[in-house]
Amino acid sequence: MILHLTIILLFQLAGEVTARALALPVPGPVIGLAALVLAFLASPRLARAVQPTANGLLAHLSLLFVPAGVGVVGHLGLLGAQGGQLLLTLIGSTVLAIAAGALVFVWVLRLTGDSE
Protein backbone atom coordinates (compact mmCIF):
# COMPACT_ATOMS: atom_id res chain seq x y z
CA MET A 1 0.00 0.00 0.00
CA ILE A 2 2.90 2.36 0.83
CA LEU A 3 4.51 1.37 -2.47
CA HIS A 4 1.32 2.16 -4.36
CA LEU A 5 0.86 5.49 -2.58
CA THR A 6 4.48 6.29 -3.49
CA ILE A 7 3.72 5.53 -7.14
CA ILE A 8 0.74 7.92 -7.04
CA LEU A 9 2.86 10.65 -5.40
CA LEU A 10 5.65 10.16 -7.95
CA PHE A 11 3.18 10.64 -10.80
CA GLN A 12 1.93 13.82 -9.13
CA LEU A 13 5.53 14.98 -8.71
CA ALA A 14 6.31 14.25 -12.36
CA GLY A 15 3.13 16.14 -13.33
CA GLU A 16 4.06 19.19 -11.24
CA VAL A 17 7.59 19.24 -12.63
CA THR A 18 6.31 18.91 -16.22
CA ALA A 19 3.68 21.64 -15.73
CA ARG A 20 6.24 24.04 -14.31
CA ALA A 21 9.11 23.20 -16.67
CA LEU A 22 6.93 23.65 -19.76
CA ALA A 23 4.83 26.49 -18.21
CA LEU A 24 1.63 24.57 -19.09
CA PRO A 25 -1.74 26.06 -18.06
CA VAL A 26 -2.81 22.55 -16.98
CA PRO A 27 -2.34 21.76 -13.26
CA GLY A 28 0.36 19.22 -12.32
CA PRO A 29 -1.96 16.59 -10.75
CA VAL A 30 -4.05 16.52 -13.95
CA ILE A 31 -0.90 15.75 -15.97
CA GLY A 32 -0.06 13.07 -13.38
CA LEU A 33 -3.54 11.61 -13.86
CA ALA A 34 -3.07 11.40 -17.64
CA ALA A 35 0.41 9.89 -17.29
CA LEU A 36 -0.85 7.27 -14.82
CA VAL A 37 -3.63 6.21 -17.23
CA LEU A 38 -0.97 5.75 -19.95
CA ALA A 39 1.18 3.75 -17.52
CA PHE A 40 -1.84 1.54 -16.67
CA LEU A 41 -2.38 0.94 -20.41
CA ALA A 42 1.28 -0.02 -20.84
CA SER A 43 1.20 -2.34 -17.81
CA PRO A 44 -2.11 -3.89 -16.71
CA ARG A 45 -0.14 -5.45 -13.82
CA LEU A 46 0.62 -1.97 -12.48
CA ALA A 47 -3.08 -1.09 -12.85
CA ARG A 48 -4.19 -4.13 -10.82
CA ALA A 49 -1.64 -3.32 -8.11
CA VAL A 50 -2.36 0.41 -7.73
CA GLN A 51 -6.15 0.36 -8.19
CA PRO A 52 -7.15 -0.66 -4.63
CA THR A 53 -5.06 2.15 -3.10
CA ALA A 54 -6.34 4.68 -5.65
CA ASN A 55 -9.96 3.68 -5.02
CA GLY A 56 -9.33 3.90 -1.27
CA LEU A 57 -8.19 7.52 -1.69
CA LEU A 58 -11.26 8.31 -3.79
CA ALA A 59 -13.63 6.74 -1.26
CA HIS A 60 -13.01 9.74 1.02
CA LEU A 61 -12.86 12.41 -1.66
CA SER A 62 -15.41 14.66 0.11
CA LEU A 63 -13.26 14.89 3.25
CA LEU A 64 -10.44 16.48 1.25
CA PHE A 65 -12.59 19.53 0.44
CA VAL A 66 -13.26 20.42 4.07
CA PRO A 67 -10.13 22.53 4.81
CA ALA A 68 -10.66 24.73 1.75
CA GLY A 69 -14.35 25.05 2.59
CA VAL A 70 -13.61 26.31 6.08
CA GLY A 71 -12.01 29.28 4.25
CA VAL A 72 -15.59 30.61 4.30
CA VAL A 73 -14.76 32.22 7.66
CA GLY A 74 -12.54 34.74 5.84
CA HIS A 75 -15.40 35.87 3.60
CA LEU A 76 -18.34 36.18 5.96
CA GLY A 77 -18.54 39.97 5.40
CA LEU A 78 -18.72 39.61 1.62
CA LEU A 79 -21.15 36.70 1.88
CA GLY A 80 -23.35 38.81 4.14
CA ALA A 81 -23.40 41.67 1.62
CA GLN A 82 -23.61 39.68 -1.63
CA GLY A 83 -24.47 36.19 -0.43
CA GLY A 84 -27.89 36.20 -2.09
CA GLN A 85 -26.51 37.15 -5.49
CA LEU A 86 -23.67 34.63 -5.26
CA LEU A 87 -25.98 31.80 -4.19
CA LEU A 88 -28.43 32.58 -7.04
CA THR A 89 -25.49 32.65 -9.48
CA LEU A 90 -24.13 29.30 -8.27
CA ILE A 91 -27.54 27.59 -8.35
CA GLY A 92 -28.43 29.01 -11.79
CA SER A 93 -25.05 28.30 -13.34
CA THR A 94 -24.76 24.77 -11.89
CA VAL A 95 -28.27 23.79 -13.03
CA LEU A 96 -27.56 25.14 -16.54
CA ALA A 97 -24.15 23.42 -16.76
CA ILE A 98 -25.46 20.00 -15.62
CA ALA A 99 -28.45 20.25 -17.98
CA ALA A 100 -26.28 21.35 -20.92
CA GLY A 101 -23.71 18.59 -20.36
CA ALA A 102 -26.25 15.77 -19.89
CA LEU A 103 -28.55 16.83 -22.75
CA VAL A 104 -25.68 17.29 -25.22
CA PHE A 105 -24.23 13.90 -24.16
CA VAL A 106 -27.55 12.10 -24.81
CA TRP A 107 -28.17 14.06 -28.02
CA VAL A 108 -24.75 13.19 -29.53
CA LEU A 109 -25.15 9.55 -28.37
CA ARG A 110 -28.36 9.39 -30.37
CA LEU A 111 -26.70 11.03 -33.41
CA THR A 112 -23.86 8.50 -33.35
CA GLY A 113 -26.35 5.64 -32.95
CA ASP A 114 -25.20 4.31 -29.58
CA SER A 115 -28.05 3.94 -27.12
CA GLU A 116 -26.86 1.55 -24.43
Place this chain on the structure above:
Amino acid sequence: MTEFAEIWSYLSETPLLWLAATLGAYVIGDGLSRASGRKPFVNPVLIAVAILAAVLWASDTPYATYFEGAQFVHFMLGPATVALAAPLYANLSHVRRAALPLIAALLAGSVTAILSALGIAWALGVRGETLLSLAPKSATAPVALGISEQIGGSPTLTAVLVILTGIIGAIVVTPLLNLLRVRDWRARGFAVGVAAHGIGTARAFQVNETAGAFAGIGMGLNAILTAILAPLIVGWLL
Protein backbone atom coordinates in the same frame (compact mmCIF):
# COMPACT_ATOMS: atom_id res chain seq x y z
CA MET B 1 -2.91 19.82 37.30
CA THR B 2 -2.02 21.88 34.26
CA GLU B 3 -4.12 24.94 33.60
CA PHE B 4 -6.52 24.70 30.66
CA ALA B 5 -4.94 27.83 29.19
CA GLU B 6 -1.53 26.12 29.11
CA ILE B 7 -2.90 23.00 27.45
CA TRP B 8 -4.71 25.22 24.95
CA SER B 9 -1.57 27.19 24.14
CA TYR B 10 0.26 23.90 23.50
CA LEU B 11 -2.53 22.52 21.30
CA SER B 12 -2.94 25.73 19.33
CA GLU B 13 0.69 25.52 18.25
CA THR B 14 0.67 21.97 16.88
CA PRO B 15 -1.14 20.69 13.79
CA LEU B 16 -2.68 17.88 15.86
CA LEU B 17 -5.71 19.75 17.18
CA TRP B 18 -7.06 21.06 13.87
CA LEU B 19 -6.20 17.88 11.99
CA ALA B 20 -8.19 15.90 14.55
CA ALA B 21 -10.99 18.49 14.49
CA THR B 22 -11.20 18.30 10.67
CA LEU B 23 -11.49 14.50 10.69
CA GLY B 24 -13.86 14.59 13.66
CA ALA B 25 -16.17 17.14 12.02
CA TYR B 26 -16.21 15.05 8.85
CA VAL B 27 -17.00 11.87 10.80
CA ILE B 28 -19.99 13.68 12.32
CA GLY B 29 -21.07 15.01 8.91
CA ASP B 30 -20.67 11.60 7.29
CA GLY B 31 -22.56 9.94 10.15
CA LEU B 32 -25.49 12.36 9.80
CA SER B 33 -25.45 11.86 6.02
CA ARG B 34 -25.59 8.08 6.46
CA ALA B 35 -28.33 8.38 9.09
CA SER B 36 -30.40 10.43 6.61
CA GLY B 37 -30.07 7.66 4.02
CA ARG B 38 -27.57 9.76 1.98
CA LYS B 39 -30.02 12.57 1.28
CA PRO B 40 -27.97 14.95 -0.92
CA PHE B 41 -28.85 18.09 1.07
CA VAL B 42 -27.46 16.44 4.24
CA ASN B 43 -24.00 16.98 2.76
CA PRO B 44 -21.04 15.82 4.90
CA VAL B 45 -18.77 18.61 3.59
CA LEU B 46 -21.33 21.31 4.38
CA ILE B 47 -21.93 19.95 7.89
CA ALA B 48 -18.18 19.61 8.60
CA VAL B 49 -17.50 23.14 7.32
CA ALA B 50 -20.33 24.58 9.44
CA ILE B 51 -19.08 22.79 12.59
CA LEU B 52 -15.46 23.89 12.04
CA ALA B 53 -16.40 27.48 11.15
CA ALA B 54 -18.44 27.69 14.37
CA VAL B 55 -15.56 26.23 16.43
CA LEU B 56 -13.04 28.66 14.88
CA TRP B 57 -15.38 31.57 15.55
CA ALA B 58 -16.08 30.49 19.14
CA SER B 59 -12.38 29.88 19.95
CA ASP B 60 -11.28 33.04 18.11
CA THR B 61 -8.86 30.99 15.97
CA PRO B 62 -7.59 32.52 12.70
CA TYR B 63 -8.08 30.47 9.51
CA ALA B 64 -4.27 30.42 8.96
CA THR B 65 -3.80 28.63 12.32
CA TYR B 66 -6.53 26.15 11.47
CA PHE B 67 -5.00 25.52 8.04
CA GLU B 68 -1.60 24.60 9.52
CA GLY B 69 -3.29 21.49 10.87
CA ALA B 70 -5.78 20.94 8.08
CA GLN B 71 -3.20 21.28 5.29
CA PHE B 72 -2.38 17.57 5.58
CA VAL B 73 -5.94 16.75 4.51
CA HIS B 74 -5.93 19.54 1.90
CA PHE B 75 -2.67 18.19 0.46
CA MET B 76 -4.34 14.87 -0.38
CA LEU B 77 -6.43 16.63 -3.07
CA GLY B 78 -3.41 16.34 -5.39
CA PRO B 79 -2.84 12.57 -4.99
CA ALA B 80 -6.63 12.05 -5.17
CA THR B 81 -6.69 13.85 -8.52
CA VAL B 82 -3.94 11.49 -9.76
CA ALA B 83 -5.87 8.52 -8.31
CA LEU B 84 -8.77 9.34 -10.66
CA ALA B 85 -6.65 7.42 -13.17
CA ALA B 86 -8.01 4.19 -11.61
CA PRO B 87 -11.74 4.64 -12.43
CA LEU B 88 -10.78 6.27 -15.74
CA TYR B 89 -8.66 3.22 -16.72
CA ALA B 90 -11.33 0.79 -15.49
CA ASN B 91 -13.91 2.53 -17.70
CA LEU B 92 -11.69 3.19 -20.70
CA SER B 93 -13.71 0.88 -22.95
CA HIS B 94 -16.83 2.97 -22.17
CA VAL B 95 -14.85 6.16 -22.78
CA ARG B 96 -13.61 4.95 -26.17
CA ARG B 97 -17.13 4.02 -27.27
CA ALA B 98 -18.58 7.33 -26.09
CA ALA B 99 -15.72 9.58 -27.20
CA LEU B 100 -17.82 11.95 -29.33
CA PRO B 101 -20.60 12.49 -26.75
CA LEU B 102 -17.90 12.98 -24.11
CA ILE B 103 -16.13 15.71 -26.05
CA ALA B 104 -19.38 17.48 -27.01
CA ALA B 105 -20.78 17.31 -23.47
CA LEU B 106 -17.47 18.48 -22.01
CA LEU B 107 -17.42 21.56 -24.24
CA ALA B 108 -21.11 22.32 -23.60
CA GLY B 109 -20.88 21.85 -19.82
CA SER B 110 -17.59 23.69 -19.36
CA VAL B 111 -18.47 26.73 -21.48
CA THR B 112 -21.97 26.92 -19.95
CA ALA B 113 -20.52 26.78 -16.43
CA ILE B 114 -18.09 29.66 -17.00
CA LEU B 115 -20.31 31.90 -19.15
CA SER B 116 -23.49 31.48 -17.09
CA ALA B 117 -21.64 32.13 -13.81
CA LEU B 118 -20.15 35.38 -15.16
CA GLY B 119 -23.41 36.38 -16.90
CA ILE B 120 -25.80 35.77 -14.00
CA ALA B 121 -23.49 37.40 -11.44
CA TRP B 122 -22.94 40.41 -13.72
CA ALA B 123 -26.70 40.81 -14.17
CA LEU B 124 -27.12 40.71 -10.38
CA GLY B 125 -24.57 43.48 -9.94
CA VAL B 126 -21.49 41.47 -8.86
CA ARG B 127 -18.27 43.10 -10.06
CA GLY B 128 -14.49 43.05 -9.72
CA GLU B 129 -12.52 40.43 -7.82
CA THR B 130 -15.69 38.65 -6.64
CA LEU B 131 -16.92 38.25 -10.24
CA LEU B 132 -13.54 36.90 -11.39
CA SER B 133 -13.48 34.45 -8.47
CA LEU B 134 -16.65 32.85 -9.90
CA ALA B 135 -15.22 31.96 -13.33
CA PRO B 136 -13.45 28.67 -12.41
CA LYS B 137 -16.11 27.54 -9.88
CA SER B 138 -16.93 24.26 -11.65
CA ALA B 139 -13.30 23.06 -11.79
CA THR B 140 -11.89 20.88 -9.01
CA ALA B 141 -10.56 22.85 -6.01
CA PRO B 142 -6.75 22.67 -6.50
CA VAL B 143 -7.14 23.64 -10.15
CA ALA B 144 -9.75 26.36 -9.55
CA LEU B 145 -7.57 28.09 -6.94
CA GLY B 146 -4.67 28.35 -9.41
CA ILE B 147 -6.95 29.68 -12.16
CA SER B 148 -8.54 32.23 -9.81
CA GLU B 149 -5.15 33.60 -8.83
CA GLN B 150 -4.08 33.76 -12.47
CA ILE B 151 -7.12 35.79 -13.64
CA GLY B 152 -7.19 38.19 -10.67
CA GLY B 153 -9.77 36.57 -8.41
CA SER B 154 -9.48 35.68 -4.72
CA PRO B 155 -8.32 32.05 -4.27
CA THR B 156 -9.90 31.56 -0.82
CA LEU B 157 -13.21 33.01 -2.06
CA THR B 158 -13.00 30.71 -5.08
CA ALA B 159 -12.44 27.76 -2.71
CA VAL B 160 -15.72 28.54 -0.96
CA LEU B 161 -17.58 29.06 -4.26
CA VAL B 162 -16.16 25.78 -5.61
CA ILE B 163 -17.36 23.85 -2.55
CA LEU B 164 -20.82 25.46 -2.71
CA THR B 165 -21.03 24.64 -6.43
CA GLY B 166 -20.16 21.01 -5.64
CA ILE B 167 -22.82 20.80 -2.93
CA ILE B 168 -25.46 22.46 -5.14
CA GLY B 169 -24.56 20.09 -7.98
CA ALA B 170 -24.81 17.06 -5.68
CA ILE B 171 -28.22 18.22 -4.45
CA VAL B 172 -29.81 19.17 -7.80
CA VAL B 173 -28.38 16.51 -10.13
CA THR B 174 -30.82 13.67 -9.38
CA PRO B 175 -34.09 15.67 -9.42
CA LEU B 176 -32.91 17.84 -12.35
CA LEU B 177 -31.94 14.94 -14.61
CA ASN B 178 -35.05 12.97 -13.64
CA LEU B 179 -37.07 16.02 -14.69
CA LEU B 180 -35.15 16.21 -17.99
CA ARG B 181 -35.64 12.42 -18.46
CA VAL B 182 -31.93 11.71 -18.89
CA ARG B 183 -31.59 8.04 -17.88
CA ASP B 184 -28.15 7.18 -19.26
CA TRP B 185 -25.76 6.76 -16.28
CA ARG B 186 -22.81 7.87 -18.39
CA ALA B 187 -24.52 11.16 -19.32
CA ARG B 188 -25.76 11.75 -15.77
CA GLY B 189 -22.37 11.10 -14.18
CA PHE B 190 -20.36 12.96 -16.78
CA ALA B 191 -22.52 16.09 -16.57
CA VAL B 192 -22.28 16.32 -12.79
CA GLY B 193 -18.51 15.68 -12.88
CA VAL B 194 -18.03 18.55 -15.35
CA ALA B 195 -20.34 20.97 -13.49
CA ALA B 196 -19.70 19.99 -9.86
CA HIS B 197 -16.19 18.39 -9.72
CA GLY B 198 -15.25 16.11 -6.79
CA ILE B 199 -18.32 16.64 -4.61
CA GLY B 200 -20.56 15.89 -7.59
CA THR B 201 -18.34 12.89 -8.35
CA ALA B 202 -18.61 11.63 -4.76
CA ARG B 203 -22.41 11.92 -5.08
CA ALA B 204 -22.38 10.08 -8.43
CA PHE B 205 -20.36 7.18 -6.91
CA GLN B 206 -23.03 6.87 -4.18
CA VAL B 207 -25.77 6.50 -6.80
CA ASN B 208 -24.14 4.32 -9.47
CA GLU B 209 -20.60 3.10 -10.17
CA THR B 210 -20.67 3.83 -13.91
CA ALA B 211 -22.02 7.31 -13.17
CA GLY B 212 -19.19 7.79 -10.66
CA ALA B 213 -16.52 6.72 -13.14
CA PHE B 214 -17.88 9.07 -15.80
CA ALA B 215 -18.14 11.87 -13.23
CA GLY B 216 -14.45 11.36 -12.44
CA ILE B 217 -13.64 11.57 -16.15
CA GLY B 218 -15.74 14.72 -16.51
CA MET B 219 -14.05 16.31 -13.52
CA GLY B 220 -10.56 15.49 -14.83
CA LEU B 221 -11.27 16.72 -18.36
CA ASN B 222 -13.01 19.88 -17.14
CA ALA B 223 -10.03 20.72 -14.89
CA ILE B 224 -7.92 20.83 -18.05
CA LEU B 225 -10.49 22.68 -20.18
CA THR B 226 -11.36 25.29 -17.52
CA ALA B 227 -7.65 26.02 -17.04
CA ILE B 228 -7.51 26.86 -20.75
CA LEU B 229 -10.96 28.49 -21.23
CA ALA B 230 -11.41 30.63 -18.11
CA PRO B 231 -8.47 32.99 -18.82
CA LEU B 232 -9.54 33.26 -22.48
CA ILE B 233 -13.21 33.99 -21.72
CA VAL B 234 -12.36 36.47 -18.96
CA GLY B 235 -9.89 38.16 -21.33
CA TRP B 236 -12.56 38.54 -24.05
CA LEU B 237 -15.42 39.65 -21.83
CA LEU B 238 -13.96 41.75 -19.04
